[in-house]
Amino acid sequence: MKKYLSVSEMAEYAGVSRRTLIYYDQIDLFKPKKTGDNGYRYYSFDQYAELDVILILKALNMSLEDIAAFLKQRNPEYTLKELGVQREKVRERITNLKQIEGVLDEYIHRYEKIRSVDFEVLTYDYREKEYYVVSDMIDHTDEPSAFQVYSHFYSLIQSRDIFSGYPIGFLTEGSAFEQRDIHSSPYRALIRIPEERRKVYPNNLVIEKPAGYYVSGFVRDDIHHLVNFSERFKKYLNEQNLVINGDIWELMWQDEVATASKEQQIFEVMLPVKSMN
Template identity: 55%
Template sequence: MKKYLSVSEMAKYAGISRRTLIYYDQIDLFKPIKIGVNGYRYYGIDQYFELDVILLLKNIGMPLEEIHTFLNNRNVDYAVQEFYRQRSKVDKQIVILKDIRTSLDSYIKRYETLKNFDLESITYSYREAESFVISDVIDSIDGMDSVEIYGRFYSSVDSKDLFSGYPIGFLVDGAAFYEENFHAAPYRALVKISDERLPLYKSQKIVTRPAGYYVSGFMKDEIHHINIFNNHFRNYLKKNNLVLDGDIWELLWQDEATSEHPEDQIFEVLIPVKEMA
């Protein structure tokens, strides 16, 4: 019966690579039982059981340095304690992965919407209330002041909310609607916040889009489309005997993730309305 196994034989026996075994030797995690005069590593067949423990611990996600400590402290109580601890780490990872999955679902749903949007269509519909974290006033798109405001704002928003998949929004004073180009008026940036996460933010940084009826439509961020959109919206309100009833809300549905050209950005504009008296 063969007494020793070479590195290649032990690696094949355990289903791992030679490089892995050599690395385990180098970090004193799993060493060969002898080194031949030729400098080759040799393992005893019964060492496989020790290697099996290492592979078990590695399979459940335990880091190599923790595996080293585990091997030097083996007993039932210690094993149970460490497995509980490892399970707790896995539970936290599951929560993180579920959040990532939720964000991915939201992004997919959002970008699927872009396949069917219509720049000519205007919708009159009831919208539920939604809450947002809001930035300071931004006077212009260009300039260092706007960059600084954006920087302060986005750094204050938790990444879980900032990258939830929901379109980033903008809020414009309703009075600007009757200006030549209300999209060039001062505005504030918005990030949607779910109700359960509202306590994470200061109340003065929260704004709620009221529930109610809104006239909405999609618009490309290109001057020709903006001008057409403005006229189209105003004509719709006049034709349907509706008047503005609040501030203007914009949602950026197509962003730099789906096009490298700024002029390809697509906004949904939502204008709260009521029937003209």
């Protein structure tokens, strides 16, 4: 009567590769009952139960290190405790995956919206207030200084907010709109955060984009587009009897994730306005 299974036969039973069983042997997780003089591994029939335990725990996403510790201390009380620990790890991963899903939703929403944008249209509408973490003033003509400001800024922000999927923003004084290129003026970088995350940051780092009426439009980060955009914007304000009532808010809807070309980056420019009457 046959007493042992070869490594290939045990692997076929378990639905794993020979290499996996050999690796389990090498790390002392699941060793054969004996090894022949020829180096061949042989498993007894009753070892399938222990291998089943390993496969179950691995299917529950437990690490091989944790499985090894589990096998050495296995009893009902310990099993219940360790499965509870593993459940908490899974719940944490689910939370993280939901956050990643939310970020992906934001990116996809942005890039899909850009595909249908009419760059010739300006809108006048009411916007709800939003909150942003804000940097110190940045002078884009001084690259070393700008780099230092950005480095300090990002070091203060939690990664979940940096990589939230929300567009990165920029805040420029309203007077800059009189220039040909609003991107030539000093500005502050912005990262949008949900209202409930304001308490995470010191008050001096958080700025509110006020609720109110804004004129807005989309533009590519190209000098020709920017100049034409500014002219159309000024004409629109004059025709609608409106004046700028605050600073220039910008959101980068199509960023370096979507394009390697700076000229293909797309901004939404928003100006708070009020009636001249």
